[in-house]
Amino acid sequence: MKKKILLFMTFLAFFGLLAGCSDNKKSVAQQANTADTWSSIKKRGRVIIGLDDTFVPMGFRQKDGNLVGYDIDLAKAVFKQYGIKADFQPIDWNMKETELRNRTIDLIWNGYTITPAREKQLMFSRPYMANRQVLVTKTDQNITSFKGMKGKTLGAQTSSSGASLLDEHPAMLKNYIKDKTPVLYDSFNNALMDLDANRIQGLLIDSVYAGYYISKEKNPDSYRITRGGFDGEDFAAGMRKGDKTLKKKIDQGLQNLANTGELQQINKKWFGNSDNSLIQPEK
Known part of the structure; x- marks a missing residue:
């Protein structure tokens, strides 16, 4: 009988802990909103x-x-x-x-x-500030439109607005790229290095970053920026x-x-x- 009571008390404590965790999550969310x-x-x-x-x-x-x-x-x-x-x-x-x-x-x-x-x-x-997602490629790839990425590898930053737009409007770009899946990077720096090394052939990136980065390169004419059809966005x-x-x-x-x-x-x-x-x- 004592074992049954102990087991019952353990269950009560466990479910009480779960309820407490749920209340804490609600409390954090409520505080953030109020x-x-x-x-x-x-x-x-x-x-x-x-x-x-x-x-x-x-x-x-x-x-x-x-x-x-x-x-x-x-x-x-x-x-x-x-x-x-x-x-x-x-x-x-x-x-x-x-x-x-x-x-x-x-x-x-x-x-x-x-x-x-x-x-x-x-x-x-x-x-x-106004911004938009653009496709950056190397000029020697002769990619002048989103359709030009057909069968090629595209890079994007994890959890970026560009990555979200790819999923929201797959017909614009995602459906053209290799395996219909981009290579995701933690930072644009790593993605741009892979672009230079031809490990990816295109990069979906913020226009403000692209313009600044390319302007600092020794040979800015070796890059091409293609706007495509994505709407502008605001920071x-x-x-x-x-x-x-x-x-x-x-x-x-x-x-x-x-x-x-x-x-x-x-x-x-x-x-x-x-x-x-x-x-x-x-x-």
């Missing part, structure tokens, strides 16, 4: 921004290890207005939304594309749905930078005369 953390961020004087530190030119490591990039400069300039230091935390890009939900970071700010799927999970700042900072004050502060901070001309200076520093900014000075 808690406004601006006062906490303001009190500690710093905001933690998650990023992929290989995403040139938005946020990346130089040879000396320093973290630089367009989004680095932009985020620092926004939070400087509020006396808050922007700290940048490299993360597994495949786990970015989980990192945000679990509060290990306060923001995702790293060439982060607004998509309907992402809008279900989090909240975005106002869009600040914005992603945050938890409860952080409404944080969103207001970022949105106003971006507009202030446009009004003072500092936004235009940051754009010129990283993209020269190519201006993809979506924020114009107020009249």
